[in-house]
Every structure is written in C-alpha cells, then in structure tokens.
Amino acid sequence: MFPVQSIWLALLTMFDVFEKYLRQWVSVSDEEMALIRAASMERKLRKWQSILHEGEVWKITCFITTGCFRLYRFSADGTDHTLRFGVENWWISDQESYNHEKPSEYNIEALTSSTVIIWTKEKWEELRETIPAVKIFNEKLLARGYETSQQRIFSLISNSAEEKYLEFQKTYPKVFNSVPLHMVASYLGISRETLSRIRKDFTRRD
Template sequence: MFEEFEKYLKEKANLTADEINAVRAVSIEKTIRKRQYLLQEGDVCHNNCFVVKGCLRMYKVGDDGSEHIIRFAVENWWISDRESYNNDKASEYNIDAMENCEVILIDKPDFDRLLTTIPNLKKFIDGLLARSYDAFQKRIINAISLNTEEKYQNFMKQFPDMFYRIPLHMIASYLGVSRETLSRVRSQSVQK
C-alpha cells in the first residue's frame, strides 16, 4: 500500500529516499470497508488521510436527516476535516467509505514534524491546500450561480471517472439538487 503513496510523493513532492523513509516511519496503512467511518460527527480529526484505493465522501447530516455531501476523495486525493484538524475541535462532518478503501493516515504531530523537517513536502502541501481553497471557492460560486444542467455538465467535465462510481443520489446531494431533478437533467442530456 505504501508503495503507491511513495510513488505519488516522489512524483508530486520530489522527495528523496531519506525523506520518503521519514514519511514511511509515521504512516499508518489502513483498510476501510464500504460504509465504514473514517471520521464521525462529534469526533476530532487527528490525521491527514491519503487515498491509495477507493472512494470516500465527506458530508453533514441535516436536521431533517438528509445528507449534504461536501466532497469526495478518490485515488491520489487527500481528505480530512480541516477545521477540526486545525483547531482540535469536534467535527461537524462524517467521512465514510463508498467503496472498500486503502488509505494512509498520518497523525497531526507527525505530519507537522514532517512539514518542518522536509521543505519540499511543506512546499507541496502548501500548494495543495491553496489549490483546494481555490476549488472550494469555485464550487461555491458554481453552486449559487449555475443552473442544474450546468452543474451536472460541470461535474461530468471535472470528474469524468467518478461519475460512474458514485450513486446518482449522492451526486445530486453534492450538487445541491434533488435526485429527481438530476435524473431529468441527465436524461435530457443523454437525448441531446
């Protein structure tokens, strides 16, 4: 499992063999079964999670019991509740596996130490967080300015591989529309 993470780090963060070994020493390999939680609402997020295999989702359950999906994470993506992680406070979100997953977890104190001792990793993570922030801003503007068909087309263009891995009702939740509306838009799109 770590070999895939090592390949990712060498390619994306340009780490040396010694730096990879430092990361390996604090990495926790974990298998998560489909529907199993990585993080539950009320718990504190204590680690960064790198997805080696599978698909996870981060979501909040509304007062009416409906799920509001914030994000997905597939192979070579990172996922955690940054607010909980950064502030050591109870999470308002759940993160669970939509498929059987293999992940690498790194506890916050170990991750912070890696960032102070491995400049290339810090530079890479800073860039990753900046791109993540940019993506969230874009997601917010799309959510408030695009119609359902545009949201659907944008999702298809942005995540073509994920579309077939994620149930339609979860895509609808992510886009902030009803499943029925998304089904109708999808059918109309296929007919065009």
C-alpha cells in the first residue's frame, strides 16, 4: 500500500493545517479566512532557536504547525522551570507580556526544528475586531487556558511526584513523547533523578 495520506500531507501548506484547526472551533467564511491568511506569516525555527528572550516584549500571536516548544523561566538560584510546552496545533505565547506590553520574564525556544504561523499584534488585534469568529475563538482559547491552569494547580497541590508524572503522561501523551524527560521533571516541579527513579519503579512492577 502506498502512503497516500503522507502524499496529501506533503502537499498541505502550513496554513492549510491551521485552517483545518480553526474551523474545528468556529465557523469562518472563505472571505474571512482569506483575510486571516493574508495577515499571517510563516516562519521556520531550527532546534534550540529562541523565539522569546526574557526582557523582550511578546508582540505576536503564534501557532505551531510542526515541532515543539518550551516556555520556561529562571528562578533566583539560576535553575530553569518549565511553565508550558507547545506542540503541533497548539499556541505558544506569554500572555502577560502581550497584554501589558511589558518585558517578559520568560523564555520560549524550539525543542526541535519547527514551523509556526505568526501574526503581529497589530494585525491580530485588527482581525479580532473585524471578524467576530476570531474574537469568539480567542475568548474560547483563553477560557480553556484558564481551566487547564486550574487543573494543573490542583494537581500540583494535591498529587505526589509519581501521581503528577502519571497524570501528565496520561493527559498529554503527545507532549510527553515529544520532550526530554528532564524537562518533564522541570514541568512537574520535581528533580530529574526523582522522575528517573519513579520510572524505574514502574518498569519493575510491570
């Protein structure tokens, strides 16, 4: 059998991927979609390339078409802590910097070579004002982000290291399989050695 789907995917542009994604959320006319497309730009990132340095202001809206990103921050002792990951069909951003146009305390970098679609803040805000579906979509996205934050906070204050690990693996299998383990540990707030030992206990039990 020939990999027909792969041939199709190879012919899909980045924006086709995004268009399919967006239509799952809201209804958008072809004219509106054309406007959204015209305002967008595509960009490639190589592995380890940074897309936000702390101190800079986050002034774009960024959709990940392929690859993987990490948003992290340094604490006073110089260690870094992973606030969030982003994989295909996710968004990555620093909302606080974007909303208040203030220097970010975070860093965002590609964990693999990646491709993204970006809109400048000016253009995205214009799209939000002129296309109701974009505004509605953006609100849904923010609401969902808040909800997942609440769930993560509950997990962090109520679960053991092992429970947090299992929950993350179960809830975000795609992310789990895309990022190095020591970053998972950083995301869960535990040391990489502890995570390694949790895994060992599990393989022993099975």
